[in-house]
Amino acid sequence: MIGEFENPASLLEKARRGEGLLPGEVLSLWSQATPADWAAVFECARVLNEQKFEKKIRFFAPLYFSSYCVNDCLYCGFRRSNRLAKRRALTCEEFLREAKFLWQEGHRSLLLIAGEHPVYAGVDRIAGYLQVLQKADLAFSVTVEVGPLDFTGYRTLKALGVDRCLLFQETYHRPSYVLVHDGPKKNFDWRLEAMERAVLAGLGKVGLGILLGLHSFREDLAGLVGHAWTFKKKFGFFPATFSFPRLQPAYGVSVPWAAQETVSDEDFEKIIAVSRLAMPSVGIVLTTRETPAMRKRLIELGIGVTHLSAGSSTQPGGYTVEPEERGGQFDLRDHRPLREVEREVSSQGYESVFHGG
Template sequence: MTAEQTTATWLDPAAIAATLAEAGREDKGRIREILAKAALLGGLDATDVAVLSQVRDPDLVAELFHTAERAKTEIYGQRIVLFAPLYFSNICTNECVYCAFRRSNRDLVRKILTLEEIAAEAAALIDQGHKRVLLIGGEAFPKDGFRYILDAISTIYGVKRERGEIRRINVNLAPLSTDEFRLLKGAGIGTYQLFQETYDRELYGRVHVDGRKADFDWRATAIDRAMNAGIDDVGLGVLFGLGDWRFEMLALMQHISHLEDVFGVGCHTISVPRMEPAVGSEMASHPPHPVSDDDFKKIVAVLRLAVPYTGLIMSTRETAEMRRATFALGVSQISGGSRTNPGGYATPEDEDAAQFERGDHRDLDAVVRDIAEGGRIPSFCTACYRMGRTGHDFMDLARPGLIREMCGPNGLSSFAEYLLDYGSEETRAAGDRAIDAEIASMEPRIRRYSETMVAKVRAGKRDVFR
């Protein structure tokens, strides 16, 4: 076990500033050398990221995007993993000026779900076709404290419907103690997510004015405590729009490098939320450092090349058009049919209870059909978590390209299951075409696995994976 990390000593703003300054003006030769390096799928260092983040020339941007698409396809194929957030509460003890959930916001209808209501939410999500959820909420627990979260996880796993169940729960929770993280690991979670929001200490202090979240280091060292507790799949992220996105990207790289140095493996996922309007927050509607659509696409592409084997997550903050555009740039996971207010699936409520305004209001069936019509494979697979392919074991398979031998067939079988049990007629037709095309493109050995597994699903077997 590694020593307990209590201060984010790995964060070096001066080094970031120097790296950005050194990147200088556009140098086509240098940029193309970095893109050639990125195409080898070995990742990029901070200097490489700084150089690519400053690309402006349209031809070079096109080359950046093309390289990111090739990298994403090489590692993940055409799969897009789907999940849904399940908000247990919008009650929070923190005072974060950009968030609708902040303690002083009187414009928000407050609610914390009972375990019975959580079960109803899980049932509603299962009936949509979801197999994977992200448990999330305001940074406050009811009178039972942290035990409430453990009971909520047990409750969700315990919901069984005629056509399925939730097979994996990921969580996005306030920083915990190491002992609490051990309990979370024992509850059977998949990935633990925590976003620093901004790595700029001065800015962090200005936007997190009260509550436990105001402690920058308690939050920045939470992933260390989680990994010390045995949680080897962790997710990072920043809230793009708070600080300068170039600084945030390099700070994120420092965080990842720290995890790799200490634990031998970095983050399993990176989320790329961009600030969206939120009830009762002027800042949310007018971000301090707004990120344009063009720069946002660049963020996705550069991250894909910098940490090629890391999953990139796009939420429903973004529009359907933006989400669709980023599939080719590196995004590998998205939420579908999401609600960001507690109780929003079983008993839809007013958006005044939501954390932020959604950009994509489509239901899951429409999202799945759109992905399939674009020639990609919506995946509901949870096999890696249940087979123990996490942390080092996942990376040992991912880096030589072996993970595709599992993920390709598993994605197809889970998609076939969704189509048969939940898909509309139009979505089934689009999905069957996408499955047939994907199988036809596979090399013979993986094609045989895929054909066999999809045939089992179509014959009535469920939860087919390898």
Template sequence: MSYDFIEDAKLERILDMVEPTAEEIERIINKSLNKKRLNLEETAILLQAKKPALVEKIFAGAKELKDKVYGDRIVLFAPLYVGNKCINNCKYCGFKASNDEVDRCTLTHQDLAQQIKALESRGQKRSILVYGEHPDYDADFIADTVKTVYQTKQDKGEIRRVNINAAPLEVAGYKKLKEVGIGTYQIFQETYHHDTYQQVHPSGPKSDFKWRLTGLDRAMEAGIDDVGIGALFGLYDWKYEVLGLLEHTIHLEEKYGVGPHTISFPRLKEATNMDIDEEYLVDDDEFKKLVAILRLAVPYTGLILTAREEAEIRREVIELGVSQIDAGTRIEMNGYTEKDEEQDLNREQFKIGDTRSLEEVIHEQVGNGKLPSFCTACYRLGRTGEHFMEFAIPGFIKRYCTPNAILTFKEYLEDYATEETRKDGEELIANKMAEVNNQEIKEELEGKLRRVEDGERDLYF
């Protein structure tokens, strides 16, 4: 099954408009604040706003919406590269098949277990496994690696949710992954512009635009109702790519009744033997604007900000509606068990910008009043897909997210935090507890926090 629902001319035409008025911007932001997904035309109006006062309105609206839907929590995870063999020749990627300088590696199950133990020893509870596109990395291989991750425990540590970033599969392959309990299946289209897509994907299975575009359709058909989309900003006009992400969202909503669980928006970064025109590189101001607009365009969807970005820009962008970040990230093969802090691009897909440890990132988030979360409750209680939207679209998810974030953060403070982070973290929890206005939930949460202090783990609402 493959078909095409992206019309280049349509998206370009929608973007062809004059600068909007303040009244138009206000109206659109108010719609978003009422938890209603924006349409293409409304999003294009936000994209065309250039006056500083209008852009500030967009930023303020994105911040308010994030608070309404998710509160101050920031979900944390770690990516883990399982294999970097690849038969594609994507011009922007260090792992492309024609790159003879890259060190090829596929983790054995023993290697994988060691990487997972290293992540768990730092306090990670959520991971996304990443695979090149290669015949060795079929659905059976991916399923076996997922089983290994779930079975691997280190002291009190465990990975409770395994997400997947891999090539598109047939429906039968997705069903195998659903059986082993994966979380979100993530496929980035990279660029939604057809001519650009062909230019940067000259050969390999990934050169088939339609097969990749409908990869998540097949996941949905297989019963995986948690999917993630994304675009690699810097390949084509960033405004067009925002509309492409929204068009993909609308397609999933209309066909399956549920949009993407997450949207990612990585920027193009340095890689070995990269061959890309720099015409469409996205600067920091444009980046902040596109994140804020994505937040407003799709209120219910989690926004993922990756460690491709440097710490300074991550601090700013998190405020504009981001709900998930990776932290303590290493993307070299076997990178989590190595002490060398220097990046080796011959062992990485691209260069990352934020190389801080998980502890450092958490300490900063606490200092900024953000509540770090390792929560996996929605996934494990079946609050996914359409059920998640029932909670998230009207904003009720905040009722569950804050208590569960507090509980998982309490685990981190008890088991992994430095004394300084623990002290500040306990103060933050006390402040967040004071904000819980449902007395029944508050009393239950207080009881569960005491149980965590007594050594129990994995308590949630």
């Protein structure tokens, strides 16, 4: 899809009007922008971000509840062939312990996340966990990120009180996608259409994302923007959030292939800024995959980040059950507790939001 605007000045003017950018326009801007143009891109992103989201950062914590997975993704610590991974699916008692810990830390928004598995990450399992939260009067805003579900599965999550669902396509380049995925996840289209099923089932807030490093990040960013425009055309609104995790090492996983294109810190900043121009109303998530210095810098720049994870663990039971055990989905780079990150954000002039968003 090629846009009618071809030069950076025209694209910037379109973005300033809040009209967003089409996939072809994203690629055109990236290929033509001079250093002076990039300075203007960052300033436009800063203005749009403050107009749409004010100076607020929404915090959340991931709660991994199972590391069992039927897939064999080359880059993931949960891949089924990883013999060093210690598999665990939290009992309801263990789940409650983890949730109480996060509540006491100050979190009010949870991301329930697990490897893809029909039993250990199925809807019935999630329902049990949500009932535990309700009985304990832990009124979290709950987001769920599991493997693709059918319409009925998403409708059940909606009925259980789930606020939103996330699912990342990882890469929109089909050959690269097929190369690195094995198992049910290899079905590109079933995954691609999952968040549409969620919306049709009544979950109005969904999140999309790409795993930077599997393919050309420019092409994948354009693919993500195109996916978001599909939502706008079909449903009248854009997805709630974008996520751009960069490929990180994982325990027990030796990746035998080189990433298609390494994403530098400079390019990562540009990805955030261009995303804000392309999708002025879509929140942008930044996780603890990034270093404290990078997270601080992106907040200071103010070019797009709206959601932060903090005090995170990527392994089931990682907060209270087995906090010293290795075996998370991927390595983390920011280990600071929530309150420390919150203080830093506050010192940068931002208001912290803990519930919903």
